């Protein structure tokens with residue numbers, strides 16, 4: 001395996017350069033390189049306009065929506081983009097603001113070294129500190145907060161979360177990792193306006209909300225963005241004999257997939273049909289991506305102990321697949337908007353650099369620990385502990401690391417997590433195929 005790496009990288013680089021220059025010269029928008037190939041964003045209209053309020057400082061700390069949602073990072077940001085910005089500005093760019101950029105808002109940031117330490121989680125995992133209280137009428141109380149940075153309390157827990165992409169939004173059933181700003185009584189555009197107003201008074205420390213006009217423009221802009229991997233470094237264009245890339249995604253219907261066992265992804269079924277002039281490496285990579293898609297849709301996984309899934313509907317064990325949860329056509333969000341606990345907040349995953357919380361159920365006295373209780377801090381319900389939304393799987397290669405806390409550095413780590421969590425026992429080939437498929441989304 002190791003000996004083939006340099007060869008793959010050479011091929012990758014050659015097709016990056018070829019692909020990028022050919023497309024950039026003839027049209028906008030321009031594909032952005034990532035470790036697996038190229039990703040492309042298309043916007044409503046012919047080009048991505050950077051004149052609108054999404055790119056303007058609307059608050060008091062210099063931040064814009066674009067401080068945390070970057071096209072080249074799949075409309076999120078990554079440790080690489082943050083580290084480059086830190087290096088070029090000595091950690092003074094508006095991304096580095098104590099309100100929610102540093103490990104604690106009180107951290108001393110007076111020297112470069114102190115800033116390096118104060119922003120260590122943002123720089124290493126590309127996470128933002130979301131501060132939320134235990135709701136007033138919650139069914140539980142916080143009995144202790146272990147916060148290595150000395151800030152968290154029941155008034156404000158420190159929850160370190162990855163920015164979700166501000167693209168492909170028409171496919172979202174639920175907004176935010178914990179489903180806040182997702183009032184089902186509202187149209188998606190209205191929920192997105194509330195979200196953008198909150199981001200301005202929160203992240204950007206605005207003293208007032210943006211004007212209704214500005215909110216409408218922000219939402220129209222982000223709703224118009226479709227982002228996906230467009231070119232695999234080895235397999236080539238992902239819309240050649242296949243339905244990868246943003247144009248096919250934009251045309252995907254948002255209505256639910258029919259049938260009890262959804263097959264959300266039908267992009268690469270014909271991808272490995274022989275093509276004149278294809279190299280053996282290209283053919284092999286195309287087969288791998290096609291196999292990965294089939295595994296995602298059909299490989300059996302015994303799903304146990306997933307709050308939100310196996311504790312409702314009377315089936316404690318569910319024979320499913322990756323697609324049971326990632327069910328919506330074209331994106332793999334949950335097509336019924338379920339929030340669930342697959343174990344990312346479990347105290348078994350505690351790290352010395354992350355806060356750990358202990359809660360007691362006020363009625364039963366039951367005690368549990370969590371790294372981030374997710375949905376429960378919005379609803380106050382014990383049954384919602386550690387539940388998060390099922391995120392979209394498009395454009396993944398551009399925006400590592402993964403899971404709400406950035407705890408999986410690579411897609412290999414994601415697949416290994418599932419292998420262990422549900423004792424799937426994937427073969428080496430199956431793991432490679434799943435990773436190749438996820439990289440091609």
Ligand code: HEC
Nearest residue numbers: 064065068128130162163164166175176177196199200203
């Ligand atoms: C300081 C970084 C930061 C800034 C600035 C920022 N965001 Fe975000 N954004 C985040 C984080 C972190 C999340 C996920 C938080 C969570 O789920 O708890 C997020 C989530 C979102 C989502 C939800 C996507 C989904 O799939 O649910 C949208 C939409 C969004 N942001 C748009 C915006 C807009 C519009 C602005 C400007 C008004 C903005 N953001 C400014 C960090 C930021």
Ligand code: HEC
Nearest residue numbers: 306321322325340342344388389390391402403404414418
């Ligand atoms: C029981 C439901 C369930 C199953 C089965 C499942 N997922 Fe997930 N998946 C989730 C949830 C929920 C999250 C978000 C978890 C979090 O961050 O707290 C997630 C997150 C992910 C992410 C990270 C996305 C991001 O933006 O960070 C990837 C990639 C992923 N899943 C791929 C897969 C693959 C591949 C399989 C099959 C091997 C699979 N999932 C099976 C529910 C599921």
